[in-house]
């Protein structure tokens with residue numbers, strides 16, 4: 001191992017500029033990076049140069065820990081979690097790394113002594129938006145917790161050149177703009193072209209007999225893609241563990257087709273390169289739905305194959321026999337996006353590494369574990385057989401064989417039940433044939449988990465019922481969690497400091513310690529500090545809204561926030577119906593006493609999801625009218641904050657009084673925004689859906705605003721025959737709200753604009769807005785009443801935070817480690833030879 005020298009000046013030892021953590025050392029390192037990496041000096045340096053210089057300064061400090069971690073994992077061949085995910089919504093790295101290194105204050109001082117403002121530099125970072133929403137953000141929280149809990153892990157995914165699109169709002173409509181997160185370079189990653197991996201696509205297979213007389217299959221692909229890993233170190237909170245996020249970029253195996261080039265076809269020669277690079281070009285911008293596009297399947301096999309081959313490379317590199325692959329690695333499949341891993345691992349073991357079917361199958365099942373993240377039928381991935389076979393002919397053969405063995409097993413357990421065989425088959429043969437990826441994941445994994453108690457129960461009773469009956473022992477629940485480092489320490493320093501001043505700072509690693517706050521709930525001084533912090537944070541958001549949207553907001557109003565992807569099941573339009581209800585009351589009685597509210601929305605809609613985009617337009621249109629109607633005065637404001645992202649979320653959660661978690665029961669698998677809001681002292685108005693159920697259990701029903709139908713009530717109502725029109729005709733306020741929209745009041749008299757939305761509500765209302773409307777309005781009226789009692793509200797807010805301990809992603813990861821991964825922590829000591837002098 002190389003020794004990093006410490007500079008000796010006479011007898012005085014100076015901290016190394018790449019590792020030291022003192023203010024003086026950080027300043028020197030910062031300037032060093034500005035000169036020698038950015039090639040700039042202060043007079044001509046841009047803000048981005050300063051950001052880059054700081055990022056490299058911080059990265060140097062991570063590298064010391066990263067290398068130590070890698071040395072120890074390699075020496076000990078430590079058991080490792082591979083977290084396979086098509087999405088990692090990491091958010092900005094700089095601030096988080098400062099928190100986890102424990103040098104936020106030193107760096108703030110260092111840059112300020114150089115005449116710079118840390119907040120300004122943090123703002124500069126273009127976040128890697130390599131995910132759509134909750135699923136990708138969960139993956140990021142889990143990587144943070146694995147590093148913090150010192151669990152050896154590798155995150156594997158795709159380094160999309162264009163992450164989630166930027167959202168602009170024009171004339172109230174969402175407009176998509178390509179994301180440019182890489183345009184100034186990415187200081188956090190290191191490319192590892194020496195570990196490139198080749199992935200085959202298309203072509204055909206051939207059977208042959210090998211030299212030992214065995215039946216074998218050879219795959220002659222149409223195309224080969226090269227995957228180049230880009231590694232980012234991920235440091236745990238106040239540990240020395242720095243794990244790796246390894247994202248693959250697609251390239252052509254050779255930059256040029258020299259044959260074509262030599263014959264003068266220069267453009268043709270570059271063509272293959274372009275086609276190959278397409279694979280990692282862009283993230284599919286759909287959350288909770290599947291598109292069934294060829295390129296998407298190609299992305300999935302690309303990153304899965306690269307990752308599994310990489311793991312095999314590591315296994316060999318650490319002298320672990322391949323027969324022990326499952327002892328070295330446990331591979332968690334984040335939803336069905338990487339489910340092709342079942343067939344790919346089989347193929348690698350059998351075709352490439354000469355293993356027999358039974359042994360390969362046993363290793364595959366022992367290695368893989370599957371997390372389901374959705375109850376929405378449209379999100380359950382299936383691929384037309386024709387498309388699948390064209391792209392992955394060998395995998396299709398393997399899937400047929402797995403299916404054959406599997407259906408034999410089903411027959412043995414449930415004789416004479418052909419309907420069950422049809423339902424459970426890996427191939428859907430009801431019409432055009434499809435490969436069912438969730439079934440493949442269930443059969444090929446040793447563990448199947450949902451992400452909240454209710455979700456897991458509904459998987460067992462409904463979506464995966466047959467699989468639960470077949471393999472009850474595989475099923476388990478792992479309720480989601482969020483990292484308190486990013487979502488309170490970094491995003492809400494004021495509340496963090498207040499909490500730590502009372503109970504110390506152990507809670508950052510042991511979130512359950514927040515319960516000690518309960519001792520202060522009757523302390524008037526503490527309550528008043530709590531309230532003034534919330535109020536100061538709201539003031540900041542007021543200034544932001546003024547700047548961004550030009551809307552003047554009353555900081556004393558209830559900040560009622562719904563920030564999440566736009567989807568009909570999440571029912572942002574139910575929230576809109578409430579706004580119009582209040583508006584109608586004011587119009588009918590301009591002097592009515594209404595608790596002032598600011599309705600804040602944030603979130604993107606999938607570009608092809610017309611109804612979700614129309615809901616965004618509706619909210620903006622309501623805002624235009626309500627915000628400018630003199631009758632309303634200061635009582636209601638509607639604000640749509642565009643381009644919701646992790647960076648933006650960190651600003652919004654701390655400012656919320658009320659968190660809207662109002663999906664139709666039985667649709668939201670878990671939700672994680674619900675946890676982040678509550679952790680920052682917002683009270684929740686919500687249905688009994690996803691993790692809301694458990695949040696309410698923890699914080700106490702008196703500290704949670706519950707309303708609406710439960711999941712069984714939803715099923716029962718639908719089974720009875722739901723008629724939304726009946727609700728419209730029998731509910732005076734609801735009718736007035738719908739009629740107000742229909743009249744063109746929010747669309748400059750245009751009665752057609754929102755008709756598709758109104759028709760879908762009046763005649764279908766798949767997500768039961770009308771059925772839940774009255775309960776929602778009553779509950780909101782109660783919220784308004786409670787808010788007037790400021791002491792009571794503050795008390796509820798404190799109790800919410802104090803009782804959020806369960807929802808740390810550390811708890812989730814601890815449970816995965818115990819119940820699924822069977823893995824222990826590996827603490828990292830900074831080796832003598834590369835340890836910085838303190």
Ligand code: GLS
Pocket residue numbers: 133134135136138287288289373374379451480668669670671672690
């Ligand atoms: C999701 C679910 O919709 C969320 O309820 C869940 O919290 C999240 C993480 O488990 O996964 N599934 C999905 O496709 N997108 C999500 O956000």
